[in-house]
Structures are given as structure tokens and as C-alpha cells.
Amino acid sequence: MNRPPHTPRMGICLAVLGLLMIGFGISRGEMSVVLEKAINICLECIGIG
Amino acid sequence: MDKKNSANEWKRHKIQTLWALFTNSYLAGFIQGKIYRGSLKNLCVPGLNCYSCPGAIGACPIGAIQAVIGSWNFKFVFYVAGFLMFAGAVMGRFVCGWLCPFGLIQDLLHKIPFPKKITTFRGDKLLRKLKYIVLVLFVILLPMFLVDILGQGAPYFCKFICPAGTLEGGIPMVLLNKSMHSAIGWLYAWKNLLLAVTIFLSIIIYRPFCKYICPLGAIYSVFNPVSVFRYRVDRDKCTHCRTCAKVCKMQVNPLENANDLECIRCGACKKSCPAKAIH
Structure with missing residues (x-):
């Protein structure tokens, strides 16, 4: 899987947009919701809750 | 399969195994029947890896999406969606083939001999669209709109469908944690039935969960045609x-x-x- 000769502009733009979204998500505190869910046993996930 | 291809496949399995071991390297969890509670769980892993697995050191992206969408204060998820967009835009479904622990399990199950392996069947292509329906319905719409009085939605995909959660989280946690024995009910039985069906189908069909059900594969797939590496x-x-x-x-x-x-x-x-x- 090599880089094609033509610059994959769409892929690069989407990757940059993804990074911007990560930054925005972190800035508005989404990471803490993820952490809170991930550090407690998710009873629904394991089929108990 | 020729020797060259077989060697490539085992090389891939080695990388899948190493990655699965790395992302589930909290060994104390397997001994104590507890899960890792450190700050690394702020971060998502790229593959389908239940965060309630005793060894998991990162967050499952599909679980994280549902957690954020289903929370009372957020209704869109920029952080995890951005992470998946970045990974998908760079390498498409490479994660499915090389970095997903549940993909590895299905790969290995398919190596078990069976009298008649099924490569394709009538309706195969149509059934592959099902994963997009699962993504939209169970990962996005239900956690967003089917909420309790506090405005919180449950992780419906994890709760009713995900066999990875049962295998990586449910079974080990119930085996290791006696306090959970009494809490086992119909949902646990249902999820174990789904896991058993997935395991059986994986023996006769190559990666049935990835082909027909996986919402993470559905997300990565849309980036395949435009990803940087393709x-x-x-x-x-x-x-x-x-x-x-x-x-x-x-x-x-x-x-x-x-x-x-x-x-x-x-x-x-x-x-x-x-x-x-x-x-």
C-alpha cells in the first residue's frame, strides 16, 4: 500500500478536519465523558446492565 | 493459498496479536477481576476493543461514541468522530485488517477446518449494507433519542449486539468477579447466544461480523476510496x-x-x- 502518484487531497483534507474535530471535542470536554465511561465497568456492554 | 501469501497472512496475524496484547496489557485486571482506571482511557483505540475488558488500557471508539451522544450535555461527538475520521482518512480500513482484536479472533476462527466453507451466497452484497443500518440506528439514533428522564441514552449497540463486549468484557468479568454472578439475566444469555452464533459463523464464513454488522468497519469503509494510503x-x-x-x-x-x-x-x-x- 504505497502513496499514489497523485496527491490524495481529499484524504489529507479529511485527516486535517479530523484533527481539528479532535481538538474541538477535547476543548468542549468530551474526553472526560469518554474517560468516565471507560474507567467504570460498563454493565450494559458486558450484558448485565 | 501460496507460500508467499501464507507468510504475509501470518505476519499480519503477528502484528494483530502484538497490538491486541499491547492494548489489553493491564494484566492486574485479569488477576483481580477489575478494569484499568488510569488516564490512558481518555484515548480511544482504533479497533473494536471493549473498555470493560479487564486488560483494556484504552477506550472502545464505538462505546465512546455512544457514551458522548447518550450523555445529557452533548448530542454530537467531535472527539471520537474526529479520531475515526483521521484514522480512516489516512489508512481506510487498514485498522480492520491489522489492528482490530475482534478481527484477529475471527481470522483465527476461520482457520478451523469445516466440511463446507461459504465464500459468498445469495443476498451477500445486500446483507453487507446491514452494518450501516446498525451504525445509524444503534450507535447514533437510539442513544441520541431513546433517553431516560435525565436525557441520557444507553449504549444500545454494546447492550444488545456487540459480541466483542461479551467475549472481551462480559465473560472474563463474570468469571473473575463473584459479585456479578447474581446479576446475570436474560441480557447476558442473549449476548452469549449472539457470541456463540458469531463464533460458529466465523468458522464457516470469513469475518461475518466485519462484513455484516460492525459499525466501526462501516465508518472506516467510507474513507477507503479517498484515504491517503490506498x-x-x-x-x-x-x-x-x-x-x-x-x-x-x-x-x-x-x-x-x-x-x-x-x-x-x-x-x-x-x-x-x-x-x-x-x-
């Missing part, structure tokens, strides 16, 4: 022998579309090409 067929070198299409276990024909939504970037087509026409 396959390219050199039409001048290609002899149209169709070897690439014959070796593909996801039933992709690279000649028609080298970056098909179903391609998990396993590399079998590239390695098998006698004319070295796939880059």
Missing part, C-alpha cells in the same frame, strides 16, 4: 489473470475497484499478484 492497480502491468480477486476473502475484485468499501487492506491481493501490478 491501493492502486497498474493497468499497464496487469494481465487480468484475476488472481487478486480469487485470493480476496472479503470478495473484493481489485480490478473493478481496488479501494472497495469492503477491502480491509490485508494485502493478500498485492502479495499474490504475479505481475506486481498492485501498489
